[in-house]
Amino acid sequence: MQSYDFLPVRHSETVLAELMIPSYANFGGKIHGGLILSLMDKVAYVCATKHASAYCVTASIDTVDFRQPVEVGELVTLMASVNYVGASSMVVGIRVVSENVKLHTIKHTNTSYFTMVAIDDDHKPLKVPGLILENEEQVRRFAEGKRRKELKIQHKEVVKEVLHSTGSDKSFLELERCKISF
Template sequence: MNNTFKTVASSNITISELMLPSHTNFSGKIHGGYILSLLDQIAFACASKFSGNYCVTASVDTVDFLRPIEVGELVTMKASVNYVGRSSMIIGIRVESENIQTGAIKHCNSSYFTMVSKDKDGKNEKVPGLILSNLEEVRRFCNCLKQISLKKEKDRHEEVFNYSSIETLASLEKYNVLVELG
């Protein structure tokens, strides 16, 4: 049983990679799927570093693509543990790209991955507690609490909402849908 506490800083991981033409989509920008793959890798590394165990991705809670990334830019991803539960961690990742000729840096993406720590038999393994060392870390932790609460509320809503009620079906008329139930 692990009763230790570790700092957010102890989980910090940074990776940088030059974006190549092979990473592009059909419009010539860096493919979002490629960025997602890098995000999953750094989330794994961050969670494993903090927990000391093998970790798996439980959910990708948020991926906000804010600006496109161009070929030839240097992409830097910075990850840290923002929240810990019993065996889960929420990893926050910031993605920036740098034009290496001009030095201009842009914030391209923010992401939150929920990772779960596993023991050698594949069972959930307790993670260390989290030491919050500054108000920015407190803010991030509190935002995760809000995110978890909203997720639980959404799940509760899903269980009780009546999708087949006359009111629900009538309310859909204001959207760009045509309901043709057979």
């Protein structure tokens, strides 16, 4: 297979649609959040694998906020594109919308960013093609992907520092809704 140094975003853009059937519902009658996450993982896999032309694994998932519930009978559509690439990692941005097919109303349920890593047969990270950015939106997404990666590294450092600095001091829990019973 031919290998490319750079590929346009459109080369790997992926859309996945699935009808929400009753067996996907939770006890409250709405669609399971886990089902939506699973669909997001699938579309991220396809999108990243198309870009890399190699097997890809999910390294990390950014916060997923469910903005609105998804109902049985709706058509969920997930639109994925590679927003940013590093050496072997790709950030796949996914927008999820849900359509009431009787009323033709569409709602945005969530957006998230999956970091996918291309790996070789020995499970070693594999270099992926760079991205050809063909419009301002793609440049903005790439820049945001780079910034998000930097912020994530900084955030990890801050969390480590703050958690370690707390030590055995429990005074900051005094106003919380818990009772320490030992």
